[in-house]
Amino acid sequence: MSLFPTYNRFPFTIESGEGTVVRDDSGKEYLDFVSGIAVCNLGHRPLVVQEAIEEQLKKVWHVSNLYQIPIQEEAAQLLTEASGLDYAFFCNSGAEANEAAIKLARKHTGNDKIITFKQSFHGRTFATMSATGQEKIQEGFGTLLPTFEYLPFNDESAVAELMGEGAAAIMVEVIQGEGGVIEADEAFLKAIEKKCAETGALFIIDEVQTGAGRTGSPFAFQHYGLSPDIITSAKGLGSGFPVGAMAGKAYLKESFSAGSHGSTFGGNPLASAAVKATLSTIFKDQFLHEVNEKSTYFMKLLKENLEGLPGVMEVRGKGMMIGIEVESEAIEYVHKLRENGLLAVLAGPKVIRLLPPLTVSYQELDQALQLLKKVLSTEFSRT
Template sequence: MSVFPTYNRFPLTIESGEGTVVTDQKGREYLDFVSGIAVCNLGHRPPAVEKAIQKQLGKVWHVSNLYEIPGQREAAQLLTGPTDLDYAFFCNSGAEANEAAIKLARKHTGKDKIITFKQSFHGRTFATMSATGQDKIHEGYGQLLPTFEYLPYNDAEAVFELADRGEVAAIMVEVIQGEGGVVEGTELFLKAVEQKCQQIGALLIIDEVQTGIGRTGKPFAYQHFHLDPDIVTSAKGLGSGFPVGAMLGKAELAETFTAGTHGSTFGGSPLASAAVTATLQTIFPEEFLQGVQSKAEYFRKMLERKLSPVASVKEVRGRGLMIGIELDDPAIDYIHKLREKGLLAVLAGPQVIRLLPPLNVTDKEIDQAVTILENVLAFEKAAHK
């Protein structure tokens, strides 16, 4: 063996993909409602993004951030355009974006503590693993960074009661906990987080690594709740499969992240910038986002109509095209059966099926997916009796 066994891989090798459909080595096709875990937001090989990358491949691939990268500025302007944020720092992943956010918050405020939430997920580097509120992510690594504190998610009272002795640099929160089970924050809770930050002089960091770039029908999920974050992190869908992450921040933070304070060898490369620009030019127009909302509403109605009679289904939840189906027993067997029937889905905790179709999925593809889900969930539950 030559690769560390850090993944429990499914017995599937995808050889090609186009749009919502992927094909394995044996020529069998699948509806891909995983999208690389909310990465391929325009499906596989979206023409506009593929064309932009190919064009840049014929020019230059890498020059380093020692030099001006005009495409990076264009990508940053597109990314911050629909927000009240002013600057972007480009890196290579969501974990790196969250690392940058943690560093910036601590350096800007001069404080050490970051408040996060139980069942959160912020990455697997040492700082972002420490920020993550899940024991299973922490196990085996010894003492974590001691400057993180976890509060219960969706508990506004716990936020109101948070004591601060002048040490809290930031509160970091997901609007929807993806890895934590597709659990959406309530408006009361999210507003409490925002108000607490204002009260104690802490920065509000919103982790939009999975929820951003149109996934919920808006550029970023926090915009559904009219929040005013100081920092927003992004990755996954940002480059349509090209590895790229970004941290966005307000103008006053630029005085803290100056030359030499942070950096990334590959962040915002000409290739990454081309992918980001083409992706955002496609997703951020209002007409496209309205289409996402319409598809999401249709998908949700179909799921609720078809799955409500299924005994194993406890709840269908989520926002936009980020949907969780909570079951009354372990979901992994259903994930395998769905794959066998031609639908790819992913877990969000032990009892939740997570569905993350491309944002340009068709109604016909939604209908096909719902039919497979209905048949598998109803049949498998009956078979287990």
Template structure:
């Protein structure tokens, strides 16, 4: 092997994919409820995105951001329209988007402290690792940035007790994805916004996993009537093409003037073509309404299939971002489901995370729920016979 062993890889090699299904090198087909971890929101190889990329490949692949890139401008307009914000900056990943947000917040406010939350996940660069409220992400790397403070998630009272004029921003996920698919309550999220207003701090919402239609809105914060200063996004933004973005309010533009930040590849013609084609399909009200309805259908199917099982402790989430909490290691369930032809992923030790493409059919959602039940029933029998 010539790769650093940074991933615990499953014994699976996917060689083709279309829509909600992928096929391995042995010819076995799977229903993909990982979607590249909330990346392939339009499924694998969505025709319009593929067509847009091919068209761009035939023109020009990359030019520097020293020049005008019309597709980048169009992609920015779509993001701003969908978010209600004013300016976008393109980069290559969610971590880079969050890096940009942290830099912008500190530069704009002239302050250094940023509040984030326990069990949060914001990335693996030094700044975003420092923002992440999980010790397992931070261990072994020495001193982190010392200007982050972690508060309990969904604790409205704890946030209301903050009285600190050195806070530049509060950085929050609407649903903690890696932390266990934990939805934030409206009361908590609105308290975060109110505290930002009180302190003169910026509200940064990390929508890397929850954005681009995943929860049935363009961005998940729209379910709660929030008005953030900065929103970060990636994953589903380019349908699998590596791209991220930070979106912010007009008042922040002077703090990110020429030379303040940059990215060689961010928003290049290929990335921008992928973003534009993706958003033109997802940022449509009928499409998003359909995602919300599918989310309700999926939760209902899971509840009907799993309610009688003692091992299931909770079913939670929003739209097509669902977590099933079990009382056994969730990775065992992932392995069992792979054998049955369903791909899923964990979110912490005891939560099965389900992230189907937003184009998934109702029948596929119901089939997935039945497969999850079959695996859990088998597990419970094995434990009884052990």
């Protein structure tokens, strides 16, 4: 093997996929409820995105951000109109989007400190690893950046007790994905928004996993009537094409003037074509309406059929971002589900995370439920 062993890879190879179904190199089919970890929101190889990329491939692949890129502007307009923000910056990943947000907040305010929350996840670059409130992500890399402070998640009083000015930003996930599919309380989020208004700190919402329709709205913060200064997004933006983005309010424009930040590949014509085609589909009212109907249906089925089973603690989530908390180590369930034809992923040691494509059918949801019920009902689940 010529690769660093930075991933605990499952012992099989996905060779092809279409929609919700993938096939391994032996021809076995699986329902993919991982979606590349909330990336393939339109399923595998959505035709509308494939055609957009193929069309762009015939024109030009890369030109550098030194030149005008009209399709990048079109993608940015879709992003800003759907989020209610004003300007976008394109990069290549969620970590890069969060790096951009951290830099912009510090440059605009002149302050260094950024408040984040325990069990958060914001990326694996040095700054975003320092922003992440999980020791397991940080272990072994020496002294972290000292300008991050971690508060308990969903602790409204801890936010209210923050004193005075001095913070550049408070950065939060509306749903902690890697932290266990934990949804923020509305009062907690409102307390953050209020504290930012009082102190001049920027309100940053990390929508890397929750954005692009994953929770049934364009972005998860919109369920709560919030008005963030900055949001970050990636994963579902490009249907598997590597792309990230930061969007911010108009008053921040001068703090990100020419030369203040950049990305060689960010928002290149191919990435922008993928973003435009993806968001043009997901941000349609009817599409999101169907996502909400399917997620309500599926969540009801999961709660009714799984929460009474021995070893199952709770089913929770929003939209098509679902966690099933179990008493024992969840990885054993994930392996058994894979053996039975359903791909799932962890969200911490005791949470099975389900991230089906937003295009999943009712029949596939029913099929997934039966596989989950089968695995979680077996004697294996109680040992």
